[in-house]
Amino acid sequence: xxxxxxxxxxxxxxxxxxxxxxxxxxxxxxxxxxxPITPQTTVVEKISEFIANGELDAEMIxxxxxxxxxxxxxxxxxxxxxxxxxxxxxxxxxxxxxLHIASxxxxxxxxxxxxxxxxxxISIWNDYSDLMNARDASWVTLIVASAQEAYDTIVQAYKxxxxxxxxxxxxxxxxGYIMSHTYEPVLVPEDPSIVLxxxxxxxxxxxxxxxxxMTFGTIANPDWYYEFKYQQVVAMKNAYRKAIExxxxxxxxxxxxYGILETCCLDDADVVVLTYGGLYGTFLEAIRKMxxxxxxxGAARLRxxxxxxxxxxxxxxxxxxxxxxxxRAISYGAQISGPVAMEVMNAFYGDPDAPSIMxxxxxxxxxxxxxxxxxxxxxxxxxxxxxxxxxxETLYWGVRGVKYE
Amino acid sequence: xxxxPRYEIRWHGRGGQGAxxxxxxxxxxxxxxxxxxxxxxxxxxxxxxxPVKAYTxxxxxxxxxxxxxxxxxxxxxxxxxxxxxxxLEGVKDTTVFVVNTKKSARExxxxxxxxxxxxxxxxxFKIALDILKVPIVNTAMVGALVGVVPIVSIESVKKAVLNxxxxxxxxxxxxxxxxxxxxxxxxxxxxxx
Numbered sequence: 088x089x090x091x092x093x094x095x096x097x098x099x100x101x102x103x104x105x106x107x108x109x110x111x112x113x114x115x116x117x118x119x120x121x122x123p124i125t126p127q128t129t130v131v132e133k134i135s136e137f138i139a140n141g142e143l144d145a146e147m148i149x150x151x152x153x154x155x156x157x158x159x160x161x162x163x164x165x166x167x168x169x170x171x172x173x174x175x176x177x178x179x180x181x182x183x184x185x186l187h188i189a190s191x192x193x194x195x196x197x198x199x200x201x202x203x204x205x206x207x208x209i210s211i212w213n214d215y216s217d218l219m220n221a222r223d224a225s226w227v228t229l230i231v232a233s234a235q236e237a238y239d240t241i242v243q244a245y246k247x248x249x250x251x252x253x254x255x256x257x258x259x260x261x262x263g264y265i266m267s268h269t270y271e272p273v274l275v276p277e278d279p280s281i282v283l284x285x286x287x288x289x290x291x292x293x294x295x296x297x298x299x300x301m302t303f304g305t306i307a308n309p310d311w312y313y314e315f316k317y318q319q320v321v322a323m324k325n326a327y328r329k330a331i332e333x334x335x336x337x338x339x340x341x342x343x344x345y346g347i348l349e350t351c352c353l354d355d356a357d358v359v360v361l362t363y364g365g366l367y368g369t370f371l372e373a374i375r376k377m378x379x380x381x382x383x384x385g386a387a388r389l390r391x392x393x394x395x396x397x398x399x400x401x402x403x404x405x406x407x408x409x410x411x412x413x414x415r416a417i418s419y420g421a422q423i424s425g426p427v428a429m430e431v432m433n434a435f436y437g438d439p440d441a442p443s444i445m446x447x448x449x450x451x452x453x454x455x456x457x458x459x460x461x462x463x464x465x466x467x468x469x470x471x472x473x474x475x476x477x478x479x480e481t482l483y484w485g486v487r488g489v490k491y492e
Numbered sequence: 493x494x495x496x497p498r499y500e501i502r503w504h505g506r507g508g509q510g511a512x513x514x515x516x517x518x519x520x521x522x523x524x525x526x527x528x529x530x531x532x533x534x535x536x537x538x539x540x541x542x543p544v545k546a547y548t549x550x551x552x553x554x555x556x557x558x559x560x561x562x563x564x565x566x567x568x569x570x571x572x573x574x575x576x577x578x579x580l581e582g583v584k585d586t587t588v589f590v591v592n593t594k595k596s597a598r599e600x601x602x603x604x605x606x607x608x609x610x611x612x613x614x615x616x617f618k619i620a621l622d623i624l625k626v627p628i629v630n631t632a633m634v635g636a637l638v639g640v641v642p643i644v645s646i647e648s649v650k651k652a653v654l655n656x657x658x659x660x661x662x663x664x665x666x667x668x669x670x671x672x673x674x675x676x677x678x679x680x681x682x683x684x685x
Contacts, residue, residue, distance in 0.1 A: 100520040100529070232556075265558050269532040270516050272523045368556030457559040 094341065095277040103266040106234040106273045107199045108133035110241035112143045113279035114286060117168035120148035120159035124178040125211045126263040127201040131173055153178035157185040164194040165303055167294035169245065175263055176203035179217045189256045190225035190319060192303050195248035197241060200260040201267040204452045212453030213263040219416035219426040225319045227257040227326045228393040230363045234273045237261055239343055242286055246333045249289035252325040262365040264453065285340050327394040347391035348399050352378050356385030358468045359404050362413040363389045363427065366456060373461035384465050389427060397434035409443045411468050415450045424448065424481040445471065446481040454485050467491055499643050500561045503546040504579040505570030510630030513656065515546035517634050520652035521644040522550045530555050543578055550643055566590060568637055570629050576604060590637050592616035592629050597678045612640045612678035623668045635669035636676040646673055
């Protein structure tokens, strides 16, 4: 029996940033430490409002930088609190050192990232350079595509993070501006206790306690350091199973689930385009239209970035003749510079039946991507398929002075 | 009137006139009615007086695309002093214009060189100055829009206005909505598809 029918919903017009704040409130987070940075700021503004109104009983720590924001969040988590922070762009870069400390200390903190390009030159606009730079920090990383999914995924994130066989921090990322500042309908439960029932706080974990003194984060010499790091490898593997399981459970309780790969129109598709975040919607609608016109093209969205679901990618997308991986970040100097494209190629490595894989970069610093862009990329992919020579380098779509014929 | 599976509305104003808020108020009204909607600004430098674009999409089905509205069904012009090339960009043969101007629909249509039955005008600056005492025309223009194309009811618009502006400010903005809803004029009040 599902309890889904018993939930009464409020349907609110919310930006993705506000949807995140509502989730934080409904999860009864204990401590929030954050530093303002565009386009994240309205997440913590809204949380401050909830605290001021008495709707959320939490400690808001005002800090002088993102480095301190994450440090305070880690400290609170070490004391046993359910802790949250949010950031973007340079803020995430400034946190970089503490990202590794949070995961190394196995602190189940959750952070939302309204993704944004990196300086210099200064750009306050969207791309995924910030998030992709944090790839190797041992954070479970989910990328969402709607305000509703952001609310739902923040809820799932705490359940994943605080799970005893995971105990890793989780990032929930979405397109800065393109999603962070877009208003759309979001269902939030009228009675938030259902959220806490689904994701109860895990107090049964190792934490700083004056009555039971213990130390976190001491020096580990060559005789033990490696084992700590290997445990993180294992925890990441567990996080893969946990992410799938929690999403399914969430579906049973709340009536919505997302999977770790969203797909459309894969049957008999010769070309499949894989991308992530809110931009997927633009690809999806354009590709559905192309399908109506008889073009054999499909679409896929990567929702779980770390741990990377290699087996799912191979199983779900391996039937295509060509996979086009559309990234919004550049790994400078790499032969294939799209971070997700690299990962997809790696997943298919050594597979004699692997599809051709083409890496495309778009939307850097929020260069506009429209349905026309989607059609151009798909048309180009079909021409490449006909010619049979797949580019061995990433295509930089939409940059001045570069044309692909 | 126009009946479309999806309405795409593009708002044109200058920084400080409230185009972004207008796009939100309309989306909120649609969401209150159980519809799907999206409101977002054109992402660019925001300065008082600089041209600003904002977008509203409304649909009975979930909206997935996040591209800017390139070919709007409805263009709302909050400031008649904007160069017309800004708001004529990408318009279709069927695009309806809802304009804040002292000019009649006929005069404005000939200036735009579009058929007169696609243009509706209202002196929203006068309404805003009379009621709000400031030349902020956003809420009046939402009222004008639903007076021409009833995508959502005026009641839902009023609710969205009251949830956006608190207290007295909400009340006077509701008055601005109602007056522009009454005063919007075209050669036909109803738009034919």
